[in-house]
Amino acid sequence: MSATFLGMPGSFPKNSRKAVQNSQLRFNLRKATHTIRGKRAGVVGELPDWQELRAAGKAIKDHTLRNLDRYLLQLEEAVTRAGGTVHWARDAAEANRIVTDLVKATGETEVVKVKSMATQEIELNQALAAHGITAYETDLAELIVQLGDDFPSHILVPAIHRNRSEIREIFLDKMPHVPPGLTDDPPALAEAARLHLRERFLRSKVAISGANFMVAETGTLVVLESEGNGRMCLSLPETLISVVGIEKLLPSWRDLEVFLQLLPRSSTGERMNPYTSMWTGAVEGQDFHLVLLDNGRTDVLADEVGRQALRCIRCSACLNVCPVYERAGGHAYGSVYPGPIGAILTPQLRGMSSELDASLPFASSLCGACYDVCPVAIDIPEVLVDLRAKAPHAAAEKAGMKVAGWILNDHERLAKAQRAATRARKLVPKRLPGPLSAWTDTRDLPEIPEESFRDWWERNERA
Amino acid sequence: MSAREEILARVRKAVAGAEDVEIPRHYRTNRQGEDLVGLFAERVDDYRAIVHVVPAAEVPGKLDACLGERRMIIPDGFDRAGGWDDVNTADGVVTGCAVAIAETGTIVLDHGPGQGTRAQTLVPDYHLCVVRADQIVAGVPEALARLDPARPLTWISGPSATSDIELNRVEGVHGPRTLEVIIST
Ligand code: SF4
Numbered sequence: 071m072s073a074t075f076l077g078m079p080g081s082f083p084k085n086s087r088k089a090v091q092n093s094q095l096r097f098n099l100r101k102a103t104h105t106i107r108g109k110r111a112g113v114v115g116e117l118p119d120w121q122e123l124r125a126a127g128k129a130i131k132d133h134t135l136r137n138l139d140r141y142l143l144q145l146e147e148a149v150t151r152a153g154g155t156v157h158w159a160r161d162a163a164e165a166n167r168i169v170t171d172l173v174k175a176t177g178e179t180e181v182v183k184v185k186s187m188a189t190q191e192i193e194l195n196q197a198l199a200a201h202g203i204t205a206y207e208t209d210l211a212e213l214i215v216q217l218g219d220d221f222p223s224h225i226l227v228p229a230i231h232r233n234r235s236e237i238r239e240i241f242l243d244k245m246p247h248v249p250p251g252l253t254d255d256p257p258a259l260a261e262a263a264r265l266h267l268r269e270r271f272l273r274s275k276v277a278i279s280g281a282n283f284m285v286a287e288t289g290t291l292v293v294l295e296s297e298g299n300g301r302m303c304l305s306l307p308e309t310l311i312s313v314v315g316i317e318k319l320l321p322s323w324r325d326l327e328v329f330l331q332l333l334p335r336s337s338t339g340e341r342m343n344p345y346t347s348m349w350t351g352a353v354e355g356q357d358f359h360l361v362l363l364d365n366g367r368t369d370v371l372a373d374e375v376g377r378q379a380l381r382c383i384r385c386s387a388c389l390n391v392c393p394v395y396e397r398a399g400g401h402a403y404g405s406v407y408p409g410p411i412g413a414i415l416t417p418q419l420r421g422m423s424s425e426l427d428a429s430l431p432f433a434s435s436l437c438g439a440c441y442d443v444c445p446v447a448i449d450i451p452e453v454l455v456d457l458r459a460k461a462p463h464a465a466a467e468k469a470g471m472k473v474a475g476w477i478l479n480d481h482e483r484l485a486k487a488q489r490a491a492t493r494a495r496k497l498v499p500k501r502l503p504g505p506l507s508a509w510t511d512t513r514d515l516p517e518i519p520e521e522s523f524r525d526w527w528e529r530n531e532r533a
Numbered sequence: 534m535s536a537r538e539e540i541l542a543r544v545r546k547a548v549a550g551a552e553d554v555e556i557p558r559h560y561r562t563n564r565q566g567e568d569l570v571g572l573f574a575e576r577v578d579d580y581r582a583i584v585h586v587v588p589a590a591e592v593p594g595k596l597d598a599c600l601g602e603r604r605m606i607i608p609d610g611f612d613r614a615g616g617w618d619d620v621n622t623a624d625g626v627v628t629g630c631a632v633a634i635a636e637t638g639t640i641v642l643d644h645g646p647g648q649g650t651r652a653q654t655l656v657p658d659y660h661l662c663v664v665r666a667d668q669i670v671a672g673v674p675e676a677l678a679r680l681d682p683a684r685p686l687t688w689i690s691g692p693s694a695t696s697d698i699e700l701n702r703v704e705g706v707h708g709p710r711t712l713e714v715i716i717s718t
Contacts, residue, residue: 102700122560129556136553139544152683158536210706211697227697234698256698260706267707272621272656288682298655298693298708305651305685316540323682327674328560338696341576342637345708346688353685354650368543374551 081429082402095223095231095399102230103390109339110387110443116341117331126328128447131381134286134319135371141286141319142362148289152351154358159313161365166197168361169278169311173203176309178276184293184303185209186280187225187384188313188363190406191419194278205278206270208299210263217244223400224408225386226337231399234259267299277303281314282383283329284360287322290350291360294333294343304347309357316362317371317380329383332445336385366419375456379415381446388440388450394433403430410440414453422461431457564671569635570716573669576638580691581704582712592663592717599661599713600627606653610646620652625659625709631686632679633664636672638691640664640714643684651685660689660709666718 114120134141146156159165173181181198183189183205195205195216207216214229215222218240222228229237238254245266252262279300283292291312293300304310320326334343352358371377389395389409400408404426405416413430422428431454440450534542566572574584587595596613606626607616617623631643640662642648654660670676680686693708704710 098699105700119560122557125557126560129554132554133556136548136551138548139541142541142544158540160536160539164536208707209697210695214697227700229697230700237698256701256703259698260695260703264706271707285682290682296693297695297706299706301651301655301687302707305655316544324674324677327562327677330673330677331560340690341579342634342639342688342690344580344690344692344694346686348682348686348688350683350685362540364540364543368540368547371544372547377547 081425082398082404082433083429092231092399094233096397098230098233099224099396099399102224102227103392103396106226106339106386107390110336110390111339113335113339113341117335123328123331124445124447127332127383127445128381130320130325130328131446132378134321135317135377135380137321138316138319138371141321142316144286145284145289145319146362148285148287149351149358149360150289152289154289154351154360157359157361159361159363159365162192165192165313165361165363165365166194169194169313170198170201170203172309172311172359173198173276174201176276178203178274180204180206180270180274181276181278182206182208182270182274182303182307183212184277184279184295184300185212185228186278186313187406188280188315189278190222192313192363192365194313206267206274208267208271208303209295210260210297210299213263213267214240217241221401222406224389225384225400226389228400231401267302271299271302271306274303274307276309276311277307279303279310279312281312281318282333283326284314284319285321285323285326286319288350290323290348292326292346292348294337294346296338296344298345301345301347304349305354305356307356309359311359311361313361313363316364316367317382333383333385336383336387336443336445370415370418373418376414376418376453378448379411379418379453381448382411382415383446384411385445387443387445388448391439391443392434393437393439394435398433403433410434410450411448414448414450414457417457417461422457428461431461560674561672562674564675566635566671569669569671570666570718573633573635573638573664574714574716576635577640577691577712577714578638580638580712582638582691582714584714584716586716586718589665589717592715595715596627596661596663599715603659605661606649606657608647608649608653610648612647620656623657625661625711626653626657627661627663628654629663629665630668631684632676633669634671634673634676635669639676640689641676641680642687642689643681644687645684651687654687655708658705658709659711659713661713661715662689663715663717666716669716 149156157168198205207213211229214237223231234254241248241262281291282294334340388411392410395409403412405412407415413433417427417430420427434454436451438451574586577584603624604617606623607613628649629647630640632641692704692712693706694704695706696702
């Protein structure tokens with residue numbers, strides 16, 4: 071995992087300061103996180119057995135991690151039996167090389183991609199570009215990010231930092247054949263993306279995906295999505311290459327009954343996402359390759375406290391409840407994994423040798439809201455505290471403490487920024503009545519921590 | 534050492550001595566719902582799909598009405614003659630399904646007889662799906678128990694949608710923008 075994700079050498083505090091000053095970003099983030107948070111609470115509340123599902127999800131993942139070697143071998147055998155080819159990659163460079171060689175062997179110079187955090191983590195698009203292969207992102211948000219030449223800021227809604235008029239500008243500027251009268255109406259923008267990508271889907275011979283789950287027992291891969299670009303990529307091209315972290319494994323077919331309930335409800339706040347595709351090996355004449363990616367995961371696995379981060383199913387519920395994320399935005403975390411999960415996963419995957427990575431465990435008030443919503447019960451505060459103890463001391467800690475205070479305490483200025491954003495951009499959602507709500511909502515944060523960041527700091531400083 | 538051997542060795546070293554865990558499965562399974570048809574219809578409707586609940590004898594008439602003059606893909610094994618061949622110019626596709634889930638309003642295709650290929654059910658802009666009452670199960674666990682992992686599976690919950698632009702839900706990006714479901718009772 072590269073530390074140059076944002077091309078900025080900064081630390082979390084430096085990066086987040088920029089974000090806090092960007093009122094558009096903050097307004098969008100706030101709207102997004104609060105909306106999804108509300109929807110999630112609604113659909114989670116519908117299930118009387120949510121806590122039982124959560125307990126099962128946690129245990130299934132822990133059991134899998136404990137026996138990961140055995141299940142990886144079982145998966146390899148099942149995928150191979152079903153006509154697929156399995157590759158193993160120790161790190162990003164090896165994974166990129168394998169994928170590049172596979173694409174080259176097809177003779178193609180263009181590939182379509184369905185949103186995948188693993189391929190962002192290894193910076194596959196850049197690696198392919200270096201070999202003259204263009205990778206086209208097909209998820210609407212990823213397309214906006216790619217055409218706008220910037221970086222995702224949220225796991226689930228990566229372009230949440232862009233508003234509709236910015237998206238229109240990007241499309242007019244970067245999309246060939248875009249209708250000149252394109253408005254900034256969301257259905258019109260979605261239609262433009264549909265037309266832009268349709269021909270590419272029908273023409274492309276190679277697709278690259280990740281996967282949400284892999285089933286060891288059957289060799290089945292599972293991708294959840296909303297738009298249908300995933301179905302396009304997974305089923306139309308002649309060659310499909312899936313790059314998947316080794317921790318995405320589940321032992322048995324039956325285990326999906328837990329995760330297909332936990333993930334959509336935690337993620338988009340829907341009872342079920344519009345589309346889920348499952349395939350086992352080579353299907354309908356396709357050529358199928360699975361690249362199993364380590365890239366630091368076995369280091370995380372070796373840490374008794376930190377290994378629980380590998381249970382993560384990337385739902386983003388922890389981002390949506392995090393008071394620090396809401397103010398700092400996703401870019402401040404300097405990696406593809408933002409928010410609370412990023413604060414514990416990135417320093418473990420990359421180590422804490424850079425200023426940025428060493429500051430991440432401090433990007434939290436330890437309020438514990440992330441733990442409460444996590445569908446696989448990752449105790450993020452526990453891992454944060456453990457990482458803080460391991461982080462190189464001095465600068466990072468001080469900077470971290472400063473930013474937590476700066477981000478969380480200045481309600482007045484936050485309210486002002488939001489009012490300004492509202493008036494300027496006419497973005498005010500109907501549910502939010504007037505400027506005062508910004509102030510009230512600002513205060514409607516998860517209760518500040520049993521042990522606040524400041525207390526923790528003071529206690530450890532003296533110790 | 535090959536990458537495979539090295540990764541496996543790292544895993545073994547990382548977890549050596551760690552305790553295994555029991556998996557508690559105290560969540561709901563094997564449910565026999567009361568009004569599964571009613572619940573399924575309500576949940577599909579929540580996704581802004583069009584739903585009809587029709588007695589089996591009236592399904593052919595309902596199909597005629599829905600198909601109208603449309604150029605429809607009619608997959609092999611679907612009980613109806615005729616149809617349009619080219620996915621790129623078809624107006625829509627009509628299919629059956631493998632199983633349906635009441636609690637989540639989900640239709641699952643296993644692309645067996647009468648369900649078309651993955652491309653046939655994806656490229657046209659309109660998907661009409663006939664679900665028999667006996668194919669509807671209560672929840673996700675009950676559905677998985679009926680499905681064959683060896684088959685390609687497509688789970689569909691409402692029409693294609695995105696919320697990527699300022700979190701506004703827009704129906705239809707790449708998949709069918711209109712989903713219509715006939716529940717045959
Ligand atoms: S840590 Fe938990 S809540 Fe956060 S993204 Fe991962 S699974 Fe979701």
